[in-house]
Amino acid sequence: MGSVLEGLRVLDASTIIAGPLAAGLLGDFGAEVIKVEDPQRGDPIRAYARTANGVPLYHKVTNRNKQSITLDLHQPPAQDLFKRLAQQCDVVIVNFRPATLARWHIDYEDLQTEHPGLVMLHLSAFGRTGPYRDRPGFARIAEAFAGLTAITGYPDGPPLFSGFPLADGITGMYGAYAVLLALQYRQQTGNGQLIDLGLYEPILRMLEDLPAVYNTMSVVRGRQGNQNPGVAPNDVYPARDGQWVVLPISTQRMFERLAAAMGQPELVADPRFQDNARRVANRSVLDQKVREFFQTRDAAEMVRYLDRFGVAAGMVNSIAEVIRDPHIQARGNLVSLPDEESGERIMMPNVVPHLTQSPGQVRFVGEALGASNERIYGGLLGLSHEQLAELRRGGVI
Numbered sequence: 001m002g003s004v005l006e007g008l009r010v011l012d013a014s015t016i017i018a019g020p021l022a023a024g025l026l027g028d029f030g031a032e033v034i035k036v037e038d039p040q041r042g043d044p045i046r047a048y049a050r051t052a053n054g055v056p057l058y059h060k061v062t063n064r065n066k067q068s069i070t071l072d073l074h075q076p077p078a079q080d081l082f083k084r085l086a087q088q089c090d091v092v093i094v095n096f097r098p099a100t101l102a103r104w105h106i107d108y109e110d111l112q113t114e115h116p117g118l119v120m121l122h123l124s125a126f127g128r129t130g131p132y133r134d135r136p137g138f139a140r141i142a143e144a145f146a147g148l149t150a151i152t153g154y155p156d157g158p159p160l161f162s163g164f165p166l167a168d169g170i171t172g173m174y175g176a177y178a179v180l181l182a183l184q185y186r187q188q189t190g191n192g193q194l195i196d197l198g199l200y201e202p203i204l205r206m207l208e209d210l211p212a213v214y215n216t217m218s219v220v221r222g223r224q225g226n227q228n229p230g231v232a233p234n235d236v237y238p239a240r241d242g243q244w245v246v247l248p249i250s251t252q253r254m255f256e257r258l259a260a261a262m263g264q265p266e267l268v269a270d271p272r273f274q275d276n277a278r279r280v281a282n283r284s285v286l287d288q289k290v291r292e293f294f295q296t297r298d299a300a301e302m303v304r305y306l307d308r309f310g311v312a313a314g315m316v317n318s319i320a321e322v323i324r325d326p327h328i329q330a331r332g333n334l335v336s337l338p339d340e341e342s343g344e345r346i347m348m349p350n351v352v353p354h355l356t357q358s359p360g361q362v363r364f365v366g367e368a369l370g371a372s373n374e375r376i377y378g379g380l381l382g383l384s385h386e387q388l389a390e391l392r393r394g395g396v397i
Contacts, residue, residue, distance in 0.1 A: 003030025003243055004029050004360075005026055005029040005096060006030035008030070008031040008090050008091065009031045009032045009034070009091070010023050010026055010027070010034065010090065010093065011034050011036065011082075011092045012033055012035050012036065013093065013096075014094055016043075016124050016138070017042050017045070017172065018168040018171040018172045018175065019093050019175065020035075020045065021172025021176075022176045024062060024066065025172065026179065027065035028351045029174060029355075029358070030361075031048075034067050034089070035066040035069065036069055036073075036082070036085075039397055042068075042070075043059060043063065045062055047134060047370070052342040052344045055344075059366045060348070060350040060366040061346065062113065063367070064338065064363075064364065064365050064366055066366065067372035067375065068366065068367040068368065068369055068370055068372055068373070069370060069376045070370040071397055073396070075395070077396070078271065078328065079104050079105055081105075081377075081397075084381055085112050085241060085380070087111075088380055088381070091120070092119070093179075094112065098133055098134065099134050099135065099396070101122070102202050112297050115192070116190075116192060119182040119186065119195065119197045120193075121175050121178060121179055122195065123175060123197050123198075124199065125141065125198070125200070127196055128196045130204065133347075134305075137200075138168075139160055141253075142171075142203060143166060143167045143200075146167075146201075146204040147203075147207055147241065148203050148207065149283055151224070153225070154223055154225040155223050162309075166203070166204070167203050170206065170280070171197065174199055174201075174202040174205075178195045182183075182195055194196045204380060205296050226347075228248065230280065231248065231249065231250050231280070232249070232276065232280045232282075233248060233283070233287055233363075235290075237291055238295075239295070239297060239299035240295050240296065240297055240298050240303075244299065245294065245302055245313055246315075247304060252276065254311060255268070255311060256274075258309070259321070262289070262290075262293045264289070273286055332379060333347060334347055334348070334350055338365075348365075348367050377397065
């Protein structure tokens, strides 16, 4: 049986991370993805610093399973080509500002006239409506705007961003999910539709009860560091060797197991720790006991020891430790593919999720800029070699 999205054709004209990730997730499960890039610069991801023999690694991963074509959308002939390509596709993904799409005449209204079944995913910083619709923005702006950055960090320190642009990653996943919803609707009705997704919106959706708590109780949650404000003990703790272990004791039963593992079963009956609310109120006293206990073993040994008691705990792994981990290896969570452009084998995360009947696959790494021009413009649109040569001379492709 083929991949579940085999036969789906996606035109990905987005840049940076969220849009390319959304298209890439579809490509992982068999969709044919055509990646549109600027002829001179390509996707800005190609300029990111980490390279192998001068070849950008970020692009090799994020734009895997995609055919790279070049198209200068500033030029009217390129805009016409884009419309022709869109007519041959099921899905178009863009992340230009609304005013830019309108100026280039490639907005949803322009495309769906000739293709009423088209699904367009339009990712933008603030969405297509509202007073901020034309503002530019990236992941960090989205995370700050939606309220995530304000609650990240320690109480006595500045707001902190994570080590990865979360808004890009989460919005990419939301985008792929939205495309599948729209395709299901098209299957039911025959109609395509426009998906309007602001970069900040999936972050706001993830904050769950923060709006409710403020609206009903006027409580503004502050920064808590690594502690879960509603659960104790729940933090990262240094072990004897200086390595860090995360310990989220989220249930009463888990606390009882921890007390037994610590050799202090009497903690369960201690009036200060009898339930989670009291443990939160007496967090500092309890945390001191946990920290002293964690100094009795090295981190890896501590995790193995707690596991014997059924206590959930885990190492805080670096990427080097992730790659070496036997569970990661056994699950096949990483895959390495050859890359002719760099001459290296490129390691990257494997396809997620694992489907037993229609699994996805990383078929090839991100292509060299414009590597599929002949295949797409010639094969899909039927342009001749002479026409392609003329488009190249004019800088259109």
